Amino acid sequence: DTEVTQTPKHLVMGMTNKKSLKCEQHMGHRAMYWYKQKAKKPPELMFVYSYEKLSINESVPSRFSPECPNSSLLNLHLHALQPEDSALYLCASSQLAGGPGDEQFFGPGTRLTVL
Amino acid sequence: KQEVTQIPAALSVPEGENLVLNCSFTDSAIYNLQWFRQDPGKGLTSLLLIQSSQREQTSGRLNASLDKSSGRSTLYIAASQPGDSATYLCAVLPFGNEKLTFGTGTRLTIIP
Numbered sequence: 001d002t003e004v005t006q007t008p009k010h011l012v013m014g015m016t017n018k019k020s021l022k023c024e025q026h027m028g029h030r031a032m033y034w035y036k037q038k039a040k041k042p043p044e045l046m047f048v049y050s051y052e053k054l055s056i057n058e059s060v061p062s063r064f065s066p067e068c069p070n071s072s073l074l075n076l077h078l079h080a081l082q083p084e085d086s087a088l089y090l091c092a093s094s095q096l097a098g099g100p101g102d103e104q105f106f107g108p109g110t111r112l113t114v115l
Numbered sequence: 116k117q118e119v120t121q122i123p124a125a126l127s128v129p130e131g132e133n134l135v136l137n138c139s140f141t142d143s144a145i146y147n148l149q150w151f152r153q154d155p156g157k158g159l160t161s162l163l164l165i166q167s168s169q170r171e172q173t174s175g176r177l178n179a180s181l182d183k184s185s186g187r188s189t190l191y192i193a194a195s196q197p198g199d200s201a202t203y204l205c206a207v208l209p210f211g212n213e214k215l216t217f218g219t220g221t222r223l224t225i226i227p
Contacts, residue, residue: 006158031213042204042217043159056213090158097213100146100166104206104215106159 003027004107006091012113015081021110023074023091031097032074033104034066035090043090049074050097081114088112117142117209121218129226132195136221138188138205146208149215150179150190152201159204162190195225 004025013019023032031050035043048056049068063085065077074091091107118141128134138148147166151159163172163179165188171180178191192199202222206215 004158042206042219045214048213050213088156092159098146098208098211100168101164102146102208103149103161103164105161106151108158109156111156 004105006107006110010111014115018079021076025093029093029095031094033092034076037088083114086114117216119216119218121221125222127224133193136190136203138218140186140207143183144210148188148207151204154201197225197227200225
């Protein structure tokens with residue numbers, strides 16, 4: 001099974017709301033990633049978790065808060081977002097974070113709209 | 116700093132033709148190069164991964180090559196079909212890094 005699942009598929013939230021995005025994989029991968037993608041642009045890395053520990057934070061604003069409760073699950077908690085945060089949020093996983101055979105598998109994404 | 120370029124940004128070809136997509140990168144110190152396709156509003160689908168020690172990989176009608184010394188990779192699609200229409204992204208994983216560097220993509224349209 002090479003599937004990464006993400007919920008919800010779509011999310012609309014106000015600037016004062018708190019919401020969470022969820023990502024799950026059952027491939028036994030030990031690295032998980034959050035990306036943000038704007039229209040007609042490549043994905044931009046936000047966070048990397050390796051063995052359930054945060055290894056990379058790409059200077060993401062604190063209104064985005066990642067969490068990795070276990071090796072299969074990755075959450076992204078959202079609070080006080082701005083309209084410019086509207087984007088497609090992608091989760092990915094790989095066997096390990098970095099290495100010759102390290103292939104990343106992506107989920108279908110959550111389309112986030114901030115009003 | 117690694118930079119990845121994909122030219123052209125958009126390409127339209129008639130159904131049935133063979134075609135080549137290009138990817139260039141500036142630093143040859145990479146672990147691997149990965150090709151993805153992305154349909155509008157969807158996630159990325161991994162097509163092929165080429166490790167730095169490999170020259171090419173094949174999957175069905177797709178063949179990807181890697182020339183590290185010249186900083187180039189190509190994705191060859193044989194006998195194109197309308198279902199191949201999508202944006203194709205290449206990404207490199209630099210040595211000692213956990214972060215993929217993506218190209219800007221080529222939007223491919225196959226005309227029936």
